[in-house]
Amino acid sequence: MTIFNVHVTIENKSGISDPEGETILNDLVLKGTHSTITGIKTAKMLKFTIKEKDKKSAKHKIQEICDELRIYNPMVSKVTIDVFDS
C-alpha cells in the first residue's frame, strides 16, 4: 500500500454564475494591467491523503466518497480528482 495525495476540486458547472470569480476578474485583475486574462472561476479544493495500492484505486475510492457523501451537489457542481505521489 502506498500513500497518495488526492486533490478534489469542486466548482460550479459551466453556465452557473460565479459572482466571486467575476468580482476578482473585473474589480481586481482587469483593473490592473493584466488585460490578457479572459476569465476566473473560483473553486473549493479538498486535499485528501489516502493509503491505496495504486493511483487508479485511490482515484476510484475518492470518487466513491464524493458521490456517497455528496461532497459536491451534482445539481450545481462538478468535481475533478487529481492523484499525486506523496
Added chain:
Amino acid sequence: MKVGIIVFPGSNCDRDMYHVLTDVFKLKAEYFWHEKGLPKNIDAIILPGGFSYGDRLRSGAIAAHSPIINDVRKMAEKGIPILGVCNGFQILVEAGLLPGALLKNTSLNFMCKWTNLIVENNKTPFTNKLKLHQKIPIPIANGEGRYYVDDDTLKKLKRTNQIVFRYSEVVNGSTDRIAGVCNEDGNVVGMMPHPERATESEINPIDNKPSSLIFESLIKTIGVKN
C-alpha cells in the same frame, strides 16, 4: 398533536421556532437532538435555521448526514408535514429530500432584510390557509440563499406545482425568483425566509397575519390545538 424541532450543532433559530409554536400558536413542541431518533407520535417536523456545522463544506451538507435524517426521511415518505426554514431548507436539499441547490447570494453578501413572498402553491400543509398569489412580508437572513435548479428541473417543478413561494422581486439571484419549494407529494416544504420571525406584531412592522397563516395551515393540517 406534537411538532418536533430538530436541533443540530449550530442551529440558532430553534428557540424562536419553539416560542412561536408553543406561545403564539399553543402547539406542543419538543426539541430533538440530531444524534437521536424521532418517536412515532410526532405529527410534524421542523428543521430550523442556523449555521449547522458552521456551514462547513457548504450550508447543510454535513447536517444532511445526521442520524436523525434517516427518521426524517421515513416520516417524509409517510406524508408527515416537514418544514425546513433557511438552514433547515438547505439541509433538506442536501439530504435529497428537496430538489436543487442553494448557492452564495449573487451579491456575495449575507442578506438580512425584509422582503415579500408570493404564494405559488397553497395546497401544502404549510400554505393551505393562504390565498394563491397572496403576499407575505417576511425577513430573510442568509448568505447562501440563491436557489438554483437547472432548466429541466425548473420545468419539472412548474409541471408538478413544486414551487411554493417566489420573491416578489429579484432578491438574491435565485432561479425564477424561487424562495421555497416542496417535494412531489407536497408534504416536505423548504423556504429561505423566516416565518417564525414574522408572526407577532411586536416584531413585524408590516403585517404579521400572512406569516401566521403558515403556522395556522399546519394546525389545520395536523388537527386541533392541545
